[in-house]
Amino acid sequence: MHSRFWGLSMKKWQLNRDQHTGLASGQELWQRAKQVIPGGNMLLSKRAEMFLPNQWPAYFSRAKGCKVWDLDGNEYIDMSIMGIGTNTLGYGHPDVDMAVRGTIEAGNMSTLNCPEEVYLAERLIELHPWAHMARFARSGGEANAIGVRIARAASGKDKVAICGYHGWHDWYLAANLGDDTNLAGHLLPGLEPNGVPQELRGTVLPFNYNRIDELVALTDVHDIGVIMMEVSRNLGPTDGFLQKVRQLATQRGIVLIFDECTSGFRQTYGGLHTLYGVEPDMAMFGKALGNGYAITATIGRREVMEAAQTSFISSTFWTERIGPTAALKTLEVMERIRSWEQITNIGREITGQWQKLADSHGLAITTGGLPALTTFSINSPNALAYKTLVTQEMLAKGYLAGTSVYVCTEHTSETVQRYLEALNQVFALIKECENGRDVYGLLRGPVCHAGFKRLN
Numbered sequence: 001m002h003s004r005f006w007g008l009s010m011k012k013w014q015l016n017r018d019q020h021t022g023l024a025s026g027q028e029l030w031q032r033a034k035q036v037i038p039g040g041n042m043l044l045s046k047r048a049e050m051f052l053p054n055q056w057p058a059y060f061s062r063a064k065g066c067k068v069w070d071l072d073g074n075e076y077i078d079m080s081i082m083g084i085g086t087n088t089l090g091y092g093h094p095d096v097d098m099a100v101r102g103t104i105e106a107g108n109m110s111t112l113n114c115p116e117e118v119y120l121a122e123r124l125i126e127l128h129p130w131a132h133m134a135r136f137a138r139s140g141g142e143a144n145a146i147g148v149r150i151a152r153a154a155s156g157k158d159k160v161a162i163c164g165y166h167g168w169h170d171w172y173l174a175a176n177l178g179d180d181t182n183l184a185g186h187l188l189p190g191l192e193p194n195g196v197p198q199e200l201r202g203t204v205l206p207f208n209y210n211r212i213d214e215l216v217a218l219t220d221v222h223d224i225g226v227i228m229m230e231v232s233r234n235l236g237p238t239d240g241f242l243q244k245v246r247q248l249a250t251q252r253g254i255v256l257i258f259d260e261c262t263s264g265f266r267q268t269y270g271g272l273h274t275l276y277g278v279e280p281d282m283a284m285f286g287k288a289l290g291n292g293y294a295i296t297a298t299i300g301r302r303e304v305m306e307a308a309q310t311s312f313i314s315s316t317f318w319t320e321r322i323g324p325t326a327a328l329k330t331l332e333v334m335e336r337i338r339s340w341e342q343i344t345n346i347g348r349e350i351t352g353q354w355q356k357l358a359d360s361h362g363l364a365i366t367t368g369g370l371p372a373l374t375t376f377s378i379n380s381p382n383a384l385a386y387k388t389l390v391t392q393e394m395l396a397k398g399y400l401a402g403t404s405v406y407v408c409t410e411h412t413s414e415t416v417q418r419y420l421e422a423l424n425q426v427f428a429l430i431k432e433c434e435n436g437r438d439v440y441g442l443l444r445g446p447v448c449h450a451g452f453k454r455l456n
Contacts, residue, residue, distance in 0.1 A: 025071035026058035044451065045084055051402060052391045054445035063091035066410040068400060077399050079419045082406040085262060085373060088288045088343055089333055090410030096291050099329035100322055108321045116324035123331060124299050127270040130279040133305035135298045137318050140261035140286040141167030143296035146313055147282050148172075148226060150300070151255040154307035157225025160204045161218050164230030166259050174200035209235055212244045219252055228257045231272045234368045234375075242278040249281070255304055261286035261296065265334060266372045267344050291330040295323030340372075343407040346416065347371035350405055353420050360424075361431040375404040378430060385439045386430050388448045393429065397422045402448075 023031065030048050034040040040047055048056040057070035066078050068091070082088075089096065103116075121134035135150075137143050144166045152158060166172045176193040177200060205222060207214035209229075218224060227249055231242065249256040257280055263272040264285040271283050282300035289295050299305075334340065351367050351374045358365040364379040378386045387403045394401035399419060405411075433439040440447075 023054075024057065026056070027054060029071065030056075030058040043084065045081070047449070049446075049449045050451055051080075051448055052388060052395065052445065053448060055392060055395065057395075057400075065090045065092070066408055066415065067091070075398065076395070077415060077419065079394075079405050079411075080400040080402055081404060082408050083292055085266075085287045085406045086290070087292045088266065088339055088372070088408050089291045089330065090408045091292065093291055093330075093333065095333050096293070096326055096329045099325050100293060103321050103325040106321075109319070113319060114321040114324065116321060116328060117319070120295075120297070120324040120327050121299075123328065124285070124297055128274070128283065128299060130301065131283070131299040132302035133300060135305070135308060135313065136324065137296045137298070137315070138294040138320075138323055139167075140284070140296055141169055142315075142318075143261060143284040143286055143298050144228070144259060145169045145171060146298045146308075147257050147259075147284055147300075148228060149311055149313055150298070150305060150308045151226040151228075151257055151282060153311045154304045155225030155253070155255050157223055158203050159222050159224050160226040160228055161215060161222075161224050161254075162204055162206050162228045163209055163215075164228075164233060164259060166228055170196050170200060172204060175204040175206050177201040209233075210238050210241045212239075212241055212248070215245065216248065219248065219254070224252070224254055226255045226257060228259060230259050231263055231276070232370065233262065233373075237276060242273070242276050246278050246280075255282065256280045257282040257284070259284050262373070263370060264288060265331075265340060267340055267370055269335060269338075269340055272370075289330060290323055290326040291333075293322055293326035295327045297327075337409065339409050342409050343372040343411075345371075346411050347374045347405070347407045349413075350374055350407070350416060350420075351376075353416075354423075357420065357424055357427050361427045363427060363431055363434065369404070372407040373404070374407070377403055380434065382433065382439050384450060385443065385447050386433070388443055388446075389430065389433075389439060390423070390426050391448065392442075392444060393426045394422060397425075 027048070030040060044050070048058045057074065059071050061069050061071055061073070063069070066082070068076050068078050070076070083091070117136055120136070124134055125131050135146055137146060148160060148171050160171070162172070162175060173193040173196045177196060177198060205218050207218055215227070227245065229245070246256060248254070258271065258273050260271045260273070261284050264270065265288045266272070268275050271285070273280060273283065281304050282298060284296065284298050286296035289297065348371045351371065354365065354367060354376045365376045366379055367374065367376045369375045377383050380386060391402045399422060401419070429442070433442070
Protein backbone atom coordinates (compact mmCIF):
# COMPACT_ATOMS: atom_id res chain seq x y z
CA MET A 1 0.00 0.00 0.00
CA HIS A 2 2.82 2.36 0.90
CA SER A 3 4.54 1.73 -2.46
CA ARG A 4 1.27 2.34 -4.32
CA PHE A 5 0.65 5.61 -2.45
CA TRP A 6 4.22 6.76 -3.09
CA GLY A 7 3.92 5.90 -6.78
CA LEU A 8 0.64 7.81 -7.16
CA SER A 9 2.08 10.81 -5.32
CA MET A 10 5.13 10.83 -7.58
CA LYS A 11 2.89 10.55 -10.65
CA LYS A 12 0.76 13.48 -9.50
CA TRP A 13 3.88 15.58 -8.86
CA GLN A 14 5.27 14.66 -12.26
CA LEU A 15 2.07 15.56 -14.05
CA ASN A 16 2.05 18.94 -12.32
CA ARG A 17 5.52 19.56 -13.75
CA ASP A 18 4.80 18.04 -17.18
CA GLN A 19 6.03 20.27 -19.99
CA HIS A 20 3.90 18.38 -22.54
CA THR A 21 6.95 17.39 -24.51
CA GLY A 22 5.37 14.22 -25.84
CA LEU A 23 8.12 12.20 -24.17
CA ALA A 24 7.57 9.42 -21.65
CA SER A 25 7.85 10.55 -18.04
CA GLY A 26 11.38 9.18 -17.63
CA GLN A 27 12.71 10.95 -20.72
CA GLU A 28 10.89 14.17 -19.82
CA LEU A 29 12.52 14.13 -16.40
CA TRP A 30 15.90 13.24 -17.93
CA GLN A 31 15.75 16.32 -20.14
CA ARG A 32 14.99 18.43 -17.07
CA ALA A 33 17.77 16.74 -15.13
CA LYS A 34 20.38 17.77 -17.68
CA GLN A 35 19.42 21.40 -17.05
CA VAL A 36 20.08 21.22 -13.31
CA ILE A 37 22.63 18.39 -12.91
CA PRO A 38 25.87 18.45 -14.93
CA GLY A 39 25.77 15.34 -17.10
CA GLY A 40 22.23 14.59 -15.93
CA ASN A 41 23.14 12.26 -13.08
CA MET A 42 25.94 11.07 -10.82
CA LEU A 43 27.16 8.03 -12.79
CA LEU A 44 28.28 7.85 -16.43
CA SER A 45 27.14 4.23 -16.70
CA LYS A 46 23.51 5.19 -15.91
CA ARG A 47 23.15 8.03 -18.41
CA ALA A 48 20.24 7.38 -20.77
CA GLU A 49 22.45 8.01 -23.79
CA MET A 50 24.58 5.01 -22.84
CA PHE A 51 21.55 2.81 -23.52
CA LEU A 52 18.96 4.30 -25.86
CA PRO A 53 19.02 8.06 -26.52
CA ASN A 54 15.56 9.70 -26.41
CA GLN A 55 13.83 6.42 -25.52
CA TRP A 56 15.40 4.93 -22.37
CA PRO A 57 13.02 5.09 -19.35
CA ALA A 58 15.87 6.69 -17.33
CA TYR A 59 14.17 6.55 -13.90
CA PHE A 60 12.56 3.87 -11.79
CA SER A 61 9.69 4.05 -9.32
CA ARG A 62 10.47 0.69 -7.70
CA ALA A 63 12.50 -2.49 -8.17
CA LYS A 64 12.12 -6.01 -6.83
CA GLY A 65 13.83 -9.28 -7.68
CA CYS A 66 14.96 -8.74 -11.27
CA LYS A 67 12.03 -6.47 -12.17
CA VAL A 68 12.05 -2.69 -12.51
CA TRP A 69 9.07 -0.33 -12.90
CA ASP A 70 9.49 3.05 -14.60
CA LEU A 71 7.72 6.32 -13.72
CA ASP A 72 4.77 5.42 -15.96
CA GLY A 73 4.28 2.07 -14.22
CA ASN A 74 5.72 -0.02 -17.06
CA GLU A 75 7.28 -3.26 -15.83
CA TYR A 76 10.59 -4.53 -17.20
CA ILE A 77 12.74 -7.58 -16.63
CA ASP A 78 16.27 -6.37 -15.93
CA MET A 79 18.58 -8.35 -18.19
CA SER A 80 21.03 -5.49 -18.18
CA ILE A 81 23.45 -4.27 -15.51
CA MET A 82 21.37 -4.83 -12.33
CA GLY A 83 22.21 -1.62 -10.51
CA ILE A 84 25.73 -1.61 -12.06
CA GLY A 85 26.40 -5.04 -10.59
CA THR A 86 25.41 -4.17 -7.04
CA ASN A 87 22.48 -6.54 -6.61
CA THR A 88 23.67 -10.13 -7.00
CA LEU A 89 20.84 -11.25 -4.69
CA GLY A 90 18.28 -9.29 -6.70
CA TYR A 91 16.61 -6.01 -5.88
CA GLY A 92 15.09 -5.66 -2.43
CA HIS A 93 16.23 -8.97 -0.93
CA PRO A 94 13.88 -9.50 2.04
CA ASP A 95 16.55 -10.58 4.55
CA VAL A 96 18.89 -7.72 3.73
CA ASP A 97 16.10 -5.17 3.72
CA MET A 98 14.79 -6.45 7.04
CA ALA A 99 18.23 -6.05 8.62
CA VAL A 100 18.42 -2.50 7.28
CA ARG A 101 14.94 -1.67 8.59
CA GLY A 102 16.05 -2.85 12.01
CA THR A 103 19.01 -0.50 11.85
CA ILE A 104 16.77 2.40 10.83
CA GLU A 105 14.52 1.69 13.81
CA ALA A 106 17.50 1.45 16.18
CA GLY A 107 19.21 4.52 14.73
CA ASN A 108 21.64 4.91 11.86
CA MET A 109 24.00 7.53 13.32
CA SER A 110 25.21 8.42 16.78
CA THR A 111 28.03 10.14 18.63
CA LEU A 112 29.22 6.60 19.37
CA ASN A 113 30.48 4.08 16.81
CA CYS A 114 28.38 1.28 15.34
CA PRO A 115 29.51 -2.21 16.41
CA GLU A 116 28.72 -3.65 12.97
CA GLU A 117 31.88 -2.16 11.48
CA VAL A 118 33.97 -4.29 13.86
CA TYR A 119 31.95 -7.42 13.06
CA LEU A 120 32.31 -6.76 9.32
CA ALA A 121 36.07 -6.21 9.57
CA GLU A 122 36.44 -9.48 11.45
CA ARG A 123 34.33 -11.34 8.89
CA LEU A 124 36.26 -10.08 5.88
CA ILE A 125 39.57 -10.91 7.56
CA GLU A 126 38.25 -14.38 8.39
CA LEU A 127 37.48 -14.89 4.69
CA HIS A 128 40.94 -13.62 3.69
CA PRO A 129 43.46 -14.94 6.23
CA TRP A 130 46.38 -13.07 4.62
CA ALA A 131 44.75 -9.78 5.74
CA HIS A 132 44.71 -8.45 9.27
CA MET A 133 42.95 -5.06 9.18
CA ALA A 134 40.18 -3.24 7.31
CA ARG A 135 38.89 0.27 6.62
CA PHE A 136 35.43 1.07 5.26
CA ALA A 137 33.95 3.66 2.89
CA ARG A 138 30.79 3.93 0.82
CA SER A 139 31.95 3.99 -2.81
CA GLY A 140 34.50 2.17 -4.94
CA GLY A 141 36.38 5.34 -5.85
CA GLU A 142 36.78 6.14 -2.17
CA ALA A 143 38.01 2.63 -1.38
CA ASN A 144 40.63 2.89 -4.12
CA ALA A 145 41.73 6.33 -2.95
CA ILE A 146 42.07 4.99 0.60
CA GLY A 147 44.09 2.03 -0.66
CA VAL A 148 46.48 4.14 -2.70
CA ARG A 149 46.97 6.65 0.13
CA ILE A 150 47.80 3.89 2.61
CA ALA A 151 50.04 2.04 0.14
CA ARG A 152 51.97 5.19 -0.73
CA ALA A 153 52.42 5.92 2.96
CA ALA A 154 53.60 2.37 3.59
CA SER A 155 56.03 2.28 0.65
CA GLY A 156 57.25 5.85 1.00
CA LYS A 157 56.99 6.21 -2.79
CA ASP A 158 54.61 8.22 -4.98
CA LYS A 159 54.49 6.35 -8.28
CA VAL A 160 51.73 3.85 -8.97
CA ALA A 161 51.50 1.28 -11.77
CA ILE A 162 47.89 0.54 -12.71
CA CYS A 163 45.96 -1.97 -14.78
CA GLY A 164 42.20 -1.53 -14.94
CA TYR A 165 39.56 0.94 -13.86
CA HIS A 166 39.91 2.44 -10.38
CA GLY A 167 37.51 5.38 -10.10
CA TRP A 168 37.36 9.10 -10.71
CA HIS A 169 39.82 10.59 -8.21
CA ASP A 170 42.78 12.78 -9.14
CA TRP A 171 45.37 10.13 -8.29
CA TYR A 172 43.94 7.82 -10.98
CA LEU A 173 43.00 10.25 -13.75
CA ALA A 174 46.56 11.57 -13.53
CA ALA A 175 47.33 8.63 -15.84
CA ASN A 176 45.62 10.60 -18.62
CA LEU A 177 47.85 13.63 -18.26
CA GLY A 178 50.00 13.67 -21.38
CA ASP A 179 49.81 13.98 -25.15
CA ASP A 180 47.76 11.78 -27.44
CA THR A 181 50.72 9.54 -28.21
CA ASN A 182 51.38 8.97 -24.53
CA LEU A 183 48.46 8.46 -22.17
CA ALA A 184 45.63 10.86 -22.94
CA GLY A 185 42.95 9.03 -24.92
CA HIS A 186 44.61 5.71 -24.12
CA LEU A 187 43.46 4.70 -20.68
CA LEU A 188 39.97 6.20 -20.70
CA PRO A 189 39.18 7.38 -24.24
CA GLY A 190 36.85 10.35 -24.27
CA LEU A 191 37.38 11.24 -20.61
CA GLU A 192 39.54 14.32 -20.30
CA PRO A 193 41.52 14.85 -17.08
CA ASN A 194 40.45 18.49 -16.87
CA GLY A 195 40.77 19.73 -13.30
CA VAL A 196 43.49 17.24 -12.44
CA PRO A 197 46.70 19.12 -11.53
CA GLN A 198 49.36 18.85 -14.21
CA GLU A 199 51.87 18.39 -11.39
CA LEU A 200 50.54 14.82 -11.03
CA ARG A 201 51.77 13.92 -14.51
CA GLY A 202 53.98 10.83 -14.40
CA THR A 203 52.80 9.65 -10.98
CA VAL A 204 50.44 6.98 -12.34
CA LEU A 205 51.63 4.66 -15.10
CA PRO A 206 49.39 2.12 -16.91
CA PHE A 207 50.28 -1.34 -18.15
CA ASN A 208 48.18 -3.87 -20.06
CA TYR A 209 46.76 -7.03 -18.57
CA ASN A 210 48.81 -10.22 -19.13
CA ARG A 211 51.80 -8.09 -20.19
CA ILE A 212 54.28 -8.71 -17.41
CA ASP A 213 56.97 -7.30 -19.68
CA GLU A 214 55.26 -3.90 -19.62
CA LEU A 215 55.13 -3.93 -15.83
CA VAL A 216 58.77 -4.98 -15.54
CA ALA A 217 59.73 -2.18 -17.92
CA LEU A 218 57.87 0.36 -15.77
CA THR A 219 59.60 -0.81 -12.61
CA ASP A 220 62.98 -0.73 -14.36
CA VAL A 221 62.54 2.91 -15.36
CA HIS A 222 60.44 4.32 -12.51
CA ASP A 223 60.64 4.04 -8.72
CA ILE A 224 57.25 2.31 -8.39
CA GLY A 225 55.89 2.02 -4.87
CA VAL A 226 52.43 0.61 -5.60
CA ILE A 227 50.85 -1.75 -8.14
CA MET A 228 47.06 -1.33 -8.36
CA MET A 229 45.21 -3.75 -10.63
CA GLU A 230 42.01 -5.65 -11.24
CA VAL A 231 42.41 -9.41 -10.85
CA SER A 232 40.38 -10.00 -14.00
CA ARG A 233 37.59 -8.36 -15.99
CA ASN A 234 37.48 -8.94 -19.72
CA LEU A 235 40.34 -11.43 -19.73
CA GLY A 236 41.64 -14.13 -17.44
CA PRO A 237 45.33 -14.42 -16.50
CA THR A 238 47.62 -16.43 -18.76
CA ASP A 239 51.12 -17.83 -18.34
CA GLY A 240 51.14 -17.31 -14.57
CA PHE A 241 50.61 -13.56 -14.97
CA LEU A 242 49.27 -12.89 -11.46
CA GLN A 243 51.96 -15.03 -9.84
CA LYS A 244 54.61 -13.10 -11.77
CA VAL A 245 53.14 -9.79 -10.65
CA ARG A 246 53.21 -10.99 -7.05
CA GLN A 247 56.80 -12.15 -7.37
CA LEU A 248 57.90 -8.86 -8.92
CA ALA A 249 56.18 -6.83 -6.20
CA THR A 250 57.83 -8.91 -3.49
CA GLN A 251 61.28 -8.70 -5.04
CA ARG A 252 61.15 -4.92 -5.47
CA GLY A 253 59.37 -4.01 -2.25
CA ILE A 254 56.22 -2.80 -4.00
CA VAL A 255 52.80 -2.83 -2.33
CA LEU A 256 50.45 -4.97 -4.45
CA ILE A 257 46.77 -4.01 -4.42
CA PHE A 258 43.95 -5.99 -6.02
CA ASP A 259 40.92 -3.85 -6.83
CA GLU A 260 38.03 -6.28 -6.39
CA CYS A 261 35.27 -3.70 -6.17
CA THR A 262 33.67 -5.35 -9.20
CA SER A 263 34.99 -8.93 -9.10
CA GLY A 264 34.63 -9.67 -5.39
CA PHE A 265 31.96 -12.17 -4.24
CA ARG A 266 30.89 -12.83 -7.83
CA GLN A 267 32.74 -16.00 -8.74
CA THR A 268 34.04 -16.91 -5.28
CA TYR A 269 32.93 -16.28 -1.71
CA GLY A 270 35.37 -13.44 -1.28
CA GLY A 271 38.01 -12.07 -3.57
CA LEU A 272 38.51 -13.52 -7.04
CA HIS A 273 42.22 -13.70 -6.25
CA THR A 274 41.51 -16.71 -4.03
CA LEU A 275 40.59 -18.63 -7.19
CA TYR A 276 44.10 -18.10 -8.54
CA GLY A 277 45.98 -18.64 -5.28
CA VAL A 278 47.68 -15.23 -5.32
CA GLU A 279 47.65 -13.08 -2.19
CA PRO A 280 48.00 -9.28 -2.48
CA ASP A 281 49.06 -6.86 0.22
CA MET A 282 45.74 -5.03 0.03
CA ALA A 283 42.35 -5.57 -1.62
CA MET A 284 39.14 -3.57 -2.11
CA PHE A 285 35.57 -4.83 -2.20
CA GLY A 286 32.37 -3.02 -3.13
CA LYS A 287 29.32 -3.31 -5.39
CA ALA A 288 28.05 -6.79 -4.44
CA LEU A 289 29.11 -6.45 -0.80
CA GLY A 290 25.93 -4.68 0.34
CA ASN A 291 23.42 -5.87 -2.29
CA GLY A 292 22.50 -2.33 -3.28
CA TYR A 293 23.36 -0.57 -0.04
CA ALA A 294 26.48 1.60 0.00
CA ILE A 295 29.47 -0.12 1.58
CA THR A 296 33.03 -0.69 0.40
CA ALA A 297 35.99 -2.22 2.17
CA THR A 298 39.76 -1.92 1.96
CA ILE A 299 41.57 -4.79 3.66
CA GLY A 300 45.27 -5.50 4.00
CA ARG A 301 48.27 -6.82 5.82
CA ARG A 302 48.88 -5.25 9.23
CA GLU A 303 52.30 -3.83 8.34
CA VAL A 304 50.75 -2.00 5.36
CA MET A 305 47.41 -0.98 6.86
CA GLU A 306 48.95 0.57 9.95
CA ALA A 307 50.49 3.23 7.69
CA ALA A 308 46.97 4.72 7.66
CA GLN A 309 47.81 6.07 11.11
CA THR A 310 50.61 8.16 9.62
CA SER A 311 48.20 9.90 7.22
CA PHE A 312 44.73 11.44 7.52
CA ILE A 313 41.89 9.32 6.14
CA SER A 314 38.54 10.17 7.73
CA SER A 315 34.92 10.88 6.74
CA THR A 316 31.67 11.35 8.66
CA PHE A 317 29.41 9.09 6.64
CA TRP A 318 31.89 6.23 6.61
CA THR A 319 30.61 5.66 10.15
CA GLU A 320 26.92 5.28 9.34
CA ARG A 321 25.36 1.96 10.28
CA ILE A 322 23.27 0.86 7.29
CA GLY A 323 26.24 -0.06 5.07
CA PRO A 324 27.96 -2.55 7.40
CA THR A 325 24.59 -3.93 8.53
CA ALA A 326 23.63 -4.65 4.92
CA ALA A 327 27.05 -6.17 4.22
CA LEU A 328 26.89 -8.56 7.16
CA LYS A 329 23.44 -9.81 6.17
CA THR A 330 24.41 -9.98 2.48
CA LEU A 331 27.45 -12.13 3.35
CA GLU A 332 25.22 -14.37 5.45
CA VAL A 333 22.71 -14.86 2.62
CA MET A 334 25.46 -15.38 0.05
CA GLU A 335 27.03 -18.12 2.14
CA ARG A 336 23.68 -19.81 2.81
CA ILE A 337 22.59 -20.03 -0.83
CA ARG A 338 26.08 -20.10 -2.39
CA SER A 339 25.11 -17.18 -4.60
CA TRP A 340 28.46 -16.99 -6.41
CA GLU A 341 27.94 -20.50 -7.80
CA GLN A 342 24.40 -19.67 -8.92
CA ILE A 343 25.24 -16.47 -10.76
CA THR A 344 28.37 -17.97 -12.33
CA ASN A 345 26.39 -20.94 -13.70
CA ILE A 346 23.58 -18.71 -14.96
CA GLY A 347 26.09 -16.38 -16.62
CA ARG A 348 27.82 -19.25 -18.38
CA GLU A 349 24.47 -20.51 -19.63
CA ILE A 350 23.58 -17.08 -21.04
CA THR A 351 26.97 -16.74 -22.72
CA GLY A 352 26.69 -20.17 -24.30
CA GLN A 353 23.17 -19.48 -25.53
CA TRP A 354 24.24 -16.17 -27.05
CA GLN A 355 26.78 -18.06 -29.10
CA LYS A 356 24.20 -20.64 -30.18
CA LEU A 357 21.78 -17.91 -31.24
CA ALA A 358 24.51 -16.15 -33.19
CA ASP A 359 25.55 -19.38 -34.90
CA SER A 360 21.96 -20.18 -35.82
CA HIS A 361 21.65 -16.81 -37.59
CA GLY A 362 25.11 -16.84 -39.10
CA LEU A 363 26.27 -13.90 -36.99
CA ALA A 364 29.81 -13.48 -35.69
CA ILE A 365 29.95 -12.36 -32.07
CA THR A 366 32.62 -11.94 -29.42
CA THR A 367 31.81 -12.75 -25.81
CA GLY A 368 33.79 -11.77 -22.74
CA GLY A 369 33.80 -10.74 -19.10
CA LEU A 370 33.52 -12.70 -15.88
CA PRO A 371 30.78 -15.35 -16.16
CA ALA A 372 28.42 -13.34 -13.95
CA LEU A 373 29.28 -10.10 -15.80
CA THR A 374 28.94 -11.48 -19.28
CA THR A 375 28.99 -9.40 -22.45
CA PHE A 376 28.77 -9.86 -26.22
CA SER A 377 29.32 -7.70 -29.27
CA ILE A 378 28.42 -8.22 -32.92
CA ASN A 379 31.57 -8.35 -35.03
CA SER A 380 30.57 -5.66 -37.49
CA PRO A 381 31.36 -2.02 -38.33
CA ASN A 382 27.75 -1.40 -37.23
CA ALA A 383 28.31 -2.95 -33.78
CA LEU A 384 27.22 0.16 -31.86
CA ALA A 385 24.11 0.57 -33.99
CA TYR A 386 23.28 -3.10 -33.41
CA LYS A 387 23.71 -2.63 -29.68
CA THR A 388 21.25 0.27 -29.87
CA LEU A 389 18.85 -1.85 -31.89
CA VAL A 390 19.00 -4.66 -29.33
CA THR A 391 18.13 -2.23 -26.55
CA GLN A 392 15.32 -0.61 -28.54
CA GLU A 393 13.66 -3.86 -29.61
CA MET A 394 14.07 -5.59 -26.25
CA LEU A 395 12.63 -2.59 -24.43
CA ALA A 396 9.50 -2.92 -26.56
CA LYS A 397 9.32 -6.56 -25.46
CA GLY A 398 9.52 -5.64 -21.75
CA TYR A 399 13.23 -5.98 -21.09
CA LEU A 400 15.99 -3.67 -19.95
CA ALA A 401 18.68 -5.22 -22.11
CA GLY A 402 21.68 -4.54 -24.27
CA THR A 403 24.88 -6.46 -24.86
CA SER A 404 25.69 -7.14 -21.19
CA VAL A 405 23.97 -9.12 -18.45
CA TYR A 406 25.04 -8.70 -14.84
CA VAL A 407 23.55 -11.80 -13.32
CA CYS A 408 21.63 -12.08 -10.05
CA THR A 409 20.11 -15.05 -8.22
CA GLU A 410 16.64 -13.90 -9.30
CA HIS A 411 17.48 -14.67 -12.92
CA THR A 412 15.75 -18.04 -13.00
CA SER A 413 16.04 -20.56 -15.83
CA GLU A 414 12.54 -19.60 -16.98
CA THR A 415 13.42 -15.90 -16.97
CA VAL A 416 16.58 -16.53 -18.96
CA GLN A 417 14.79 -18.75 -21.48
CA ARG A 418 12.10 -16.15 -22.19
CA TYR A 419 14.77 -13.48 -22.54
CA LEU A 420 16.64 -15.61 -25.08
CA GLU A 421 13.46 -16.26 -27.06
CA ALA A 422 12.90 -12.51 -27.31
CA LEU A 423 16.54 -11.89 -28.22
CA ASN A 424 16.35 -14.53 -30.95
CA GLN A 425 13.92 -12.30 -32.86
CA VAL A 426 16.29 -9.36 -32.58
CA PHE A 427 19.22 -11.44 -33.81
CA ALA A 428 17.11 -12.34 -36.83
CA LEU A 429 16.60 -8.62 -37.48
CA ILE A 430 20.34 -7.99 -37.17
CA LYS A 431 20.99 -10.74 -39.70
CA GLU A 432 18.67 -8.94 -42.14
CA CYS A 433 20.80 -5.83 -41.64
CA GLU A 434 23.98 -7.79 -42.26
CA ASN A 435 22.37 -8.93 -45.50
CA GLY A 436 21.71 -5.38 -46.64
CA ARG A 437 18.81 -3.91 -44.65
CA ASP A 438 19.58 -0.43 -43.26
CA VAL A 439 19.98 -0.70 -39.49
CA TYR A 440 19.82 3.07 -39.10
CA GLY A 441 16.43 3.06 -40.73
CA LEU A 442 15.21 0.77 -37.96
CA LEU A 443 16.42 2.99 -35.14
CA ARG A 444 13.90 5.46 -33.69
CA GLY A 445 16.61 7.68 -32.25
CA PRO A 446 20.37 8.27 -32.20
CA VAL A 447 22.96 5.53 -31.72
CA CYS A 448 23.97 4.95 -28.09
CA HIS A 449 27.19 6.38 -26.72
CA ALA A 450 30.24 4.13 -26.60
CA GLY A 451 31.45 4.92 -23.07
CA PHE A 452 35.03 4.08 -22.18
CA LYS A 453 37.21 1.01 -22.21
CA ARG A 454 39.62 -0.41 -19.65
CA LEU A 455 43.20 -1.55 -19.94
CA ASN A 456 42.34 -5.23 -19.67
